[in-house]
Amino acid sequence: MLRVSELTVSGPAGPLVRGIGFDVAAGERVAVVGASGSGKSLTAKALLGALPAGLTVTGGIRIGGVEVRNVPCDRRAAGQRLGFVPQDTFLALHPLIAVGDQVALALRPTGEQAVSPSGAAGMRAASRRGVAGEQATAPRTTGRLRWWGAERRAAAGRRRERVAELLEAVGLPDAEGIVGRHPGELSGGQRQRICLAIALASRPPLVIADEPTTALDMITQDGIVRLLRERTGNSGDAGPGDEGGRAGEAGQDRAAGRGVEAGPGLLFITHDLAVAAALCERVIVMDDGVIVEDGAVGAVIAGGSHPRTRALVEAARRASKALEGLR
């Protein structure tokens, strides 16, 4: 689904990401871990088509077989647009726009509304059909306006329904109570759920989450990790870190054949190997702009040989060991 080959991101001082390559299969959950400055976030921005000005990209980024390198995110076709969940939700969400409207905005450019043309373009299309006489019962101007108004109301209704669906999918079932609120009125966990709803709105093939749990407390972090496990990946299962095999809500629905579609793939950027292990099947370790390890999470933790991998694993083990006295 995603194929990255010989990807290099360069700044004025030289290359920052140096010729990396990896694939992500449809519905696969992959963690990218590494120290600060290792190139994780720059890689994500290159994939999203959202690199800061002044950086150049070479190499290949193919999504669904289509080359999208140097195609900005807002010019990509719906199938090549990736979802994005940021670390800092205060920066990502507009403080003065109600969160329901921000989720609805994410629906617009994806063709979600294209099933029934609305707005000025829809009216022009209706007008053209009338003038050309393509419809035997072409409405007169007043009739066309009525038809356009009804279409707009129906589209708005569908949009509201879809926003409510998305909010429920990210664990905010009280859509009526949430949609009119502004980001500052929500907790960090609720804002992160809104960002995930926005990321999922366009039904992307892959969601990139850039340290989405770093600023959250442990219980909220756990809720977001469970949510990502439920809403991404092919299986919707409990994930590799859940020994009890506790299936998520979406996983249960899929298993019961209740029509829940397969989730998008996930590229989860983090420096926390324990969170990566709880969520993803595979891990890529980056250091100084290159990939130094790529494999199944368990194998990399148990047998990763690169010094950077060992340092991350040992640090995660020391952190885990420190907790033993409290348990």
Place this chain on the structure above:
Amino acid sequence: MTLLECRGLRHGFGGRDVLRGVDLRVAEGERVALVGRSGQGKSTLVRALLALETVRDGVIECAGRPVTPGRVRSLRWFRRLVQYVPQDPASTLDPRARVRDVVDEPRLRLGQGDGAAALDLVALPGHLADARVGELSGGQAQRVAIARALAVGPRLLLADEPVSGLDPPLREHVLDALRRAPCGLLMVTHDLSAAAALCDRILLLHDGRIVDDPSHSEFRALLDAVPTVGPSR
């Protein structure tokens, strides 16, 4: 001997009390962690303890003297005893200033301490003393913030999420710097393993009050939510 203490502290915003009768005592040289979910008032409590908030009710005392918000000059004695380490040094330190000047500034204002010794304590490479703050990594900047606080020679550091957002190696450097600090510590954190590794006591702020009971259900819930990596085989 108790260095910093608050009794019956109540404070909030709008009509809602976030702190609902907080009693807290930190002894001289003691390292205490304060954990809890977001929104429970941990950072508000730190601001209150630093005399940056006028609380609705309650008493704060440091070394037996009452602490209340007031003019800078009237709080100098308190700033010499208690210093603050912020969560995000990038937004609190001037990125254009040189490290040496940043560390020296509070020492010069308060008329006591040793900036060079503080830089040694946090193990910042010597050549970085002349670097500008904006040129440092996150972990280096956090160590500068700790050195700035230690330069005054305080008896207690109040640190608000000092390792949040740092990658594991940087996090361990910062924890080492805090461990070497020759004074007490009150650290607000989400990071239970950092609290366990560094502190003598872990307190929970829950429902606006301090809970000093490791078997409390909220504490167990926080602990159960921490993902871990198993030992090597």
